[in-house]
Amino acid sequence: MEVSNQMLHRPVSILQGVSFVCGNASFWEMPRSQCVSFCFEIVYDDDGFEICVGNVFDEMPQRTSNSGDEDVKAETCIMPFGIDSVRRVFEVMPRKDVVSYNTIIAGYAQSGMYEDALRMVREMGTTDLKPDSFTLSSVLPIFSEYVDVIKGKEIHGYVIRKGIDSDVYIGSSLVDMYAKSARIEDSERVFSRLYCRDGISWNSLVAGYVQNGRYNEALRLFRQMVTAKVKPGAVAFSSVIPACAHLATLHLGKQLHGYVLRGGFGSNIFIASALVDMYSKCGNIKAARKIFDRMNVLDEVSWTAIIMGHALHGHGHEAVSLFEEMKRQGVKPNQVAFVAVLTACSHVGLVDEAWGYFNSMTKVYGLNQELEHYAAVADLLGRAGKLEEAYNFISKMCVEPTGSVWSTLLSSCSVHKNLELAEKVAEKIFTVDSENMGAYVLMCNMYASNGRWKEMAKLRLRMRKKGLRKKPACSWIEMKNKTHGFVSGDRSHPSMDKINEFLKAVMEQMEKEGYVADTSGVLHDVDEEHKRELLFGHSERLAVAFGIINTEPGTTIRVTKNIRICTDCHVAIKFISKITEREIIVRDNSRFHHFNRGNCSCGDYW
DNA sequence: CTAGGGTTAG
Structure with missing residues (x-):
């Protein structure tokens, strides 16, 4: 399982100077008695205070309930004074006990002052006070957030030794810590051992x-x-x-x-x-x-969700005006909001607007452009047919371009049929990511549509040598709370005869209305007739047909596809929507296509 | 005195 970007972007410097020393890895497998050998030590600071009875948060107001919601912590737990004042009170306390330490540690941890929280844990050790389940439940989330599974495991070892590993609070923190460190199997194990x-x-x-x-x-x-x-x-x-x-x-x-x-x-x-x-x-x-x-x-997240929604559905202008409305209402766009608005621009070709937004990030909002923003602009330029410009833009990026950034340009090259640039881009992709399946498939497609069968064969050989296999195209549709999946060319679905009968009938009507099969995207070197048959078996077409056969007239059909919708199917489904008078919505890997009365919401710009 | 959450996205 890959670690998400979010995890990788977290700084780790905060952990320096803190050490929970313990043995290594596999205490999971050990009987409890052996776990005792895992010691837990804190690096002590030199200064220390006397133990005190009492609680620095004694003066805190009670939490008030909040409109039936459970998330009272953030909104209603208002400190009467800042954490700094709390610290001053704590520091002058003549005697401090575990509870007072736990309180200040929790206070720091909840205020995001992790270094201070950890410093207090260390200080606690100097006074002979041992961290308990309260202390560690406050500290563990720090290591979740900073994805430090080593430190997290050290604490895990310590709590096993102390016999508090089945504490619900500790358990939940551990489950979360392992999950955020992309070690979900360990989360499962902790969870399975929690009896409460x-x-x-x-x-x-x-x-x-x-x-x-x-x-x-x-x-x-x-x-x-x-x-x-x-x-x-x-x-x-x-x-x-x-x-x-x-x-x-x-x-x-x-x-x-x-x-x-x-x-x-x-x-x-x-x-x-x-x-x-x-x-x-x-x-x-x-x-x-x-x-x-x-x-x-509404906060920036809710705005971003709806902006992205409209963007994915091809309503670029609506998305842009929502973005403007958000700013007008005083909600500051964050980096994700910019990804959304740039995606919106890219899906409808608003090149000038996108540049404006891209530049405003640093100039107006003090936000850094990250890989995603560069990717969105590169995608936009490519879709708009400005292939050379996109190429230069990516080459000059401040961030190292990844295979996926180049991949969007490659698919633009394929849409705009620029084989020469595509070859250049593909090589770029293969140098950073030599196993990029999408790039191999796209290049094969382009060679095929240009009749360059030799180059295609060469590329296929290269794929085979690497042991790469094409990911099968598949589409699925929900029907009566069941999901029906279709794989391109697969005839095993029980309704296949009916589907073919339907498609055949529709096809006759389509041809009367001017449909001509676009076989340029067919990868195989076979005759035209055979190519048309292959298109006939494309997964999105099967799923759409299945949906129409099994629903009342007028019902909206929703199909999801794992890869980009094929050019010919895009044309065909437009015809099908008109002939059958259905709204057909196909989600491919990057957006939604709403087919209605012979048109698609993407305006053929995709 | 302690634990879990929403928006990017190939």
Whole structure:
């Protein structure tokens, strides 16, 4: 499992000077008695204070409840004075005990002052006070955030030795720590050993699955949690809903939405933003917009979700005007919001606007342009046919271009049929990423459409030598709460005869209305007739046909495809939408195509 | 005195 960008971008300098010394790796496998040999030491500071009874937060006001939501911590736990004043009080306390240390450590940790929190843990050691489950529950999340699994494991070793590893708080922190370090198997093991699990421990693992891209497992565990009669809270919903967004499983997303409303969490901004994202990624931008319009409070995340939604659905102008509206309302766009608005520009070809936004990042908002922003602009230039400009832009990037940045340009070269530049770009890709499947496939396609069979064969040989195999194209459609998958050319679906019959009938009508098969994208060196047959078996076409056959007239068809929609299928589905009078929505790997009355929302710009 | 959450994205 890959570590996400978010993890890699976290600084680690904060951990310097802190040392939880303990043995190495595999204490998992050891019987408990042997774990004792793992010691836990703190590097002590020289100064120390006497132990004191009392609590520096004694003066704190009680938390007030907050509109039925659970997330009271951030909003309503207002300190009467800043953490600095708390520290001053703490420092003059004549005697300090574990509780007072825990309190100040938690205070620092919750205020993001991690160095101070860890310094206090060290100081605590100088006074003979031993960190307990409270201390460590405050400290562990620091190592989750900074993805330091070594430090996290040291603490794990220590808590096993102290016999507090089954503490729910510690357990949840450990589950989270391992998940954020991309070691979800270890999260599972910690979780499985917790004999007392509350909603938070369940959700730590659910969220862990989502963070590691294991969406199906996240949903499975969420269901298990509900079955175990643990009621999901607000946080649990905002953790699982993104799993539906990623999987594009509208029916599950809808069920969760229903659950959210019944639970009274509908106005929670975290959940509402997740729902906006989920509906738009599942192809229902109207529902997404409805939820967004009903939200009372909007932050940069909710704005970004709806802007990205419109961008993915090809409503570039709407996305741009929402971005302007966000700024007008005084919400400052962050880096992600810029990714969204640049994506919007790229999908509709707003070149000048995009440049304006790109430059305003540093000049107006003091934000650095990161790889994603460069990628979006490169994508925009490429789509707009400014291939050379895009090439130069990428070559001069301040960030080292990755294979994926070059890949967007390569697909633009393919759209604009510039084989010469494509070859140049492909070589760039292969130098950074010699196993980039997409690049091999695209180049093969381009050679094929130019009749350059020799070059194609050469490239295929190169692929074979590397042991690379083409990822099969597949499409899927939800039908009565079941997902039906289709693989290109695969005839094993039980309804295949009906599908073919349908496609044949539609095809006759299509040809009458002027459809001509575009066989240029067919990879194989076979005759025209055979090429047309191959197009006939494309997965998106099968899924659309299956959807139409099995639904009432007028029902919207939603299909998801794992790779870019094929040019010929794009034309064909336009015809199909007109002939069958259906709205057909196809999500490919980068956007949505809304086919209606013979047109597509992308305006053929994709 | 302690633990889990939403937006990028190939």
